[in-house]
Amino acid sequence: MSPTEPVLQVRGLSKSFGANTVLRGIDLDVPRGKVVALIGPSGSGKTTILRSLNGLETPDAGSVTVGARGTSADGAAGAAGGPGSEGGTGVEPVLPALTLDFGAKVTPREVAALRDRSAMVFQHYNLFPHLTVLQNVIEGPVRVQKRPRAEVVAEAEKLLDRVGLLEKKDAHPFELSGGQQQRVGIVRALALKPQLLLFDEPTSALDPELVDDVLEVIKELAEEGWTMVIVTHELAFARQTADEVVFMAGGVVVERGPASQVLRNPQEERTQAFVRRLLHEI
Amino acid sequence: MDLFWSSLGPMLLGAVKGTIPLALASFAIGLVLALLVAMLRISRSRIANGVGRFYVSVIRGTPLLVQLFVIFYGLPAVGVKLDPWPSAIIAFSINVGGYAAEVIRAAILSVPQGQWEAGHMIGMSRGQTLLRIILPQAARVSVPPLSNTFISLVKDTSLASLILVTEMFRVAQQVAAFSQEFMLLYLEAALIYWVICLVLSTAQTQLEKRLDRYVAH
Numbered sequence: 001m002s003p004t005e006p007v008l009q010v011r012g013l014s015k016s017f018g019a020n021t022v023l024r025g026i027d028l029d030v031p032r033g034k035v036v037a038l039i040g041p042s043g044s045g046k047t048t049i050l051r052s053l054n055g056l057e058t059p060d061a062g063s064v065t066v067g068a069r070g071t072s073a074d075g076a077a078g079a080a081g082g083p084g085s086e087g088g089t090g091v092e093p094v095l096p097a098l099t100l101d102f103g104a105k106v107t108p109r110e111v112a113a114l115r116d117r118s119a120m121v122f123q124h125y126n127l128f129p130h131l132t133v134l135q136n137v138i139e140g141p142v143r144v145q146k147r148p149r150a151e152v153v154a155e156a157e158k159l160l161d162r163v164g165l166l167e168k169k170d171a172h173p174f175e176l177s178g179g180q181q182q183r184v185g186i187v188r189a190l191a192l193k194p195q196l197l198l199f200d201e202p203t204s205a206l207d208p209e210l211v212d213d214v215l216e217v218i219k220e221l222a223e224e225g226w227t228m229v230i231v232t233h234e235l236a237f238a239r240q241t242a243d244e245v246v247f248m249a250g251g252v253v254v255e256r257g258p259a260s261q262v263l264r265n266p267q268e269e270r271t272q273a274f275v276r277r278l279l280h281e282i
Numbered sequence: 283m284d285l286f287w288s289s290l291g292p293m294l295l296g297a298v299k300g301t302i303p304l305a306l307a308s309f310a311i312g313l314v315l316a317l318l319v320a321m322l323r324i325s326r327s328r329i330a331n332g333v334g335r336f337y338v339s340v341i342r343g344t345p346l347l348v349q350l351f352v353i354f355y356g357l358p359a360v361g362v363k364l365d366p367w368p369s370a371i372i373a374f375s376i377n378v379g380g381y382a383a384e385v386i387r388a389a390i391l392s393v394p395q396g397q398w399e400a401g402h403m404i405g406m407s408r409g410q411t412l413l414r415i416i417l418p419q420a421a422r423v424s425v426p427p428l429s430n431t432f433i434s435l436v437k438d439t440s441l442a443s444l445i446l447v448t449e450m451f452r453v454a455q456q457v458a459a460f461s462q463e464f465m466l467l468y469l470e471a472a473l474i475y476w477v478i479c480l481v482l483s484t485a486q487t488q489l490e491k492r493l494d495r496y497v498a499h
Contacts, residue, residue, distance in 0.1 A: 056399050108407070115405050126400035130418045140404030143414065172495075192404060 006065075007032045007227040008053070008196055013062035013102070015048055022048050023059065024251040030196070030244075033225040037232055037242035037259065041274060044248040046231045050198050052102075053229065054120045055111035059102040066117040067097040067195055095195065116145075118196040119189035124205050125181040127173040133160065133184050134169040137191045145192070152191070159187045163217050179210030186217055197221065199230040203237075215241075235278050239263045247271045286470055289457045293450050297474055300449025305436045307371050312378025312435075313428075319383035321412075324390055334383065341380025347441050349373050354445040370442040378435055385427040389420035422493040429486040433479050440475075450474060 010028035014021070022045045030036050038046040051057040053064060098113050100106050127136050137156040141147045160166045163183040165176075173181055182202055189197055199218065203211040215237050222228060222241050232238055238245055238259055245262040247255045247270075255268040266272045322334030341349070354369040364372070393416050401411030443452035451471055458467040 054403055056402060112405065112407075115403065120403045122396060122400065122403075124396055126394075126396040126403075128397065128400065128415055130422075139414070140406075143410070144405035188404070 005032065006030055007067065008229065009063075009065040010049070010053075011063045011065075013049065013052060013059050013064070015045075015052070015057060015059045022251050023052075023062075025062070026248075026251075026253060028229075028246065028253075030227055030229060032227055034243040035222045035226075035228045035230065035241055036244045036246060037230045037238035038246050038248060039232065039235065039238060039274070040248035040254075045251040046248050047200055049248075050120070050200050050229060050231050053114070053196065053198055054118050055114045056120075058106060061103050063099055063101045063103070064114070065097060065099040066114065067095055117194060118198055119192040119194035120198040120200060121182070121185045121189050121202050123201040125173070125178070125185045127181055127184055127188070129173050132170050132172055133165065133176070136173070136184060137188050140188070140192050156187070156191050159190055160184075163187055177210060178206045179213045182206065182210075182214045183217055186214070186221075190221075195227065197226050197228040199228065199232070201231050201233065203232070203234060233278065235263055235275065247274065249274070285457075285461055285463055285466060289454075289467060289470065292457065293453050293470065293474060296448060296450035296453035297478065300442075300447060300452070301436065301439050301478070304367075304370055304374065304439045304442060304447065304449055305432070308374030308439075309378055309432050309435055311371065311375035313382055315375060315379030316382030316386050319379060320386040320390060323383065323387045338380050338383055341377055342384075346373070346377050346438055347444065349377060350441055350445055366442070366445050366447045369445055370439070370447045374435060374439065374442075377438075378431060381431050382428060385424050385431065386420065389424035389427075390416055392423050393419045422490075425486060425490050425493060429482065429489075433482055436478055436482065437475055440471075 006029040008028065008030040010026060013023050013026040013028075015023040022043075026045070026049060028036070028049070038049065040046055048057055052059050053066075095113075095117055098110070098117060100110050100114055128139065131139065134153065134156055137160065138149070138152045141152040141156075142149050157166055157169065160169055163186065165180060165183055165187070168176060168180065168184075173184070176184065182205075186202075202218065203214050206214065211234070215234065218228070218230070219237075219241050230238070230242065240259075242259045244256060245259045246253055247262060247266070247268070249270050255262055255266060255271045262271065263275055266275055319334045319337055322330040323338075325331060325334075350370065350373040353373045354364065354366065357364060357369075390412075397415055397419065398408075398411055401415040402408075406414065439449055440451035442449050443455060446452075454467045454471040458464045461467070
């Protein structure tokens, strides 16, 4: 397996809501350990792509492939997009590659398999308000993945500690600030041990002074080698963190390339206008 | 006043052995029915939805007393002969099911869509998400309206006296007929219903507080 083999491969993704076409044949490749930032004006389809990658939207056509074909011979992390939990002992079960073809009927089983491989961090956190922080994090691994509770709790506590929230493990979400809730949201996604992490405007709902803590956590994950797709309006963050930036408008990819190129020296007029406007706001 | 005190014992006994168990049993069964009907109503199947809608429409559109009479006096005509108690429990359960179904459906719909999505994201099926994520949150919202339903039910059990169930109001009727002290005994019955409902209101407040513990104020 070559190191650049994509963990995520999207081909020809299309989606309409009634008469409103939001995606027009999107292709997207995300190599293992790379970070792709999706930017663009609202209504451009970025969030719809992301939601399709977690089975929360069903595209009308196109396909999504997650994971590498065959099992990993190299790389301690195996097919897990993440670096593994504890320095990659290589004992994580490796999920086979999965392709969903939206041209045909997608079964609930396929959607479940997709969710085994990708995990999402929501714009509005969507933590479970009736559960404690720790319960929020372990609910999926224990109830759905049926992993041993003690092991999951130990991992969850380690992850919470990493984002500085271990002492809040017994608190309920309403007792946390937005930034803290979002860090719990990130830990909840990590605890599922996905191959692919999806972030839907993770800082858009946060007060400005809380944004940096969350971005810091995401940057660390990028440095650790997690494979991520991030929808964001934070251009400075995208430039620092993303390996590739994809600019979308009107349901198509207008421009894509290395972050520095797309954000500093955009070739397309629409990208230039968008970047200029956002930078101006800053 | 002697009659008040001497009738209080039998009437309280009627409440303890009739009114309260009748209300509790009917409410418990009714809630299960209501949950099933609510699930039909939120299902994406048009047929299931229609069945649920029809049930709610019939139950809410006909008097409880008529439902009670159909089951107790009507069903024997088609060969189903039920004793007063089972008749009453069936009628009240079905009735509660119709009203509470709408309460539960509304409560489920009041939980933000993002909660369903988060449930799905962590890998849960629709059923799992409903049970573990949505219903616990819907429960909180539905306590006040369901308490209303329960309090109404407690008072409605007096209708069971008309199909010969010996609950509290039937005791009152019997003592009143014997003593001719209608005003005293019916006011006494009213007082007992009121006290029961006061206790229930207090319980409702406590339950709301308990369920509110994870919500910001």
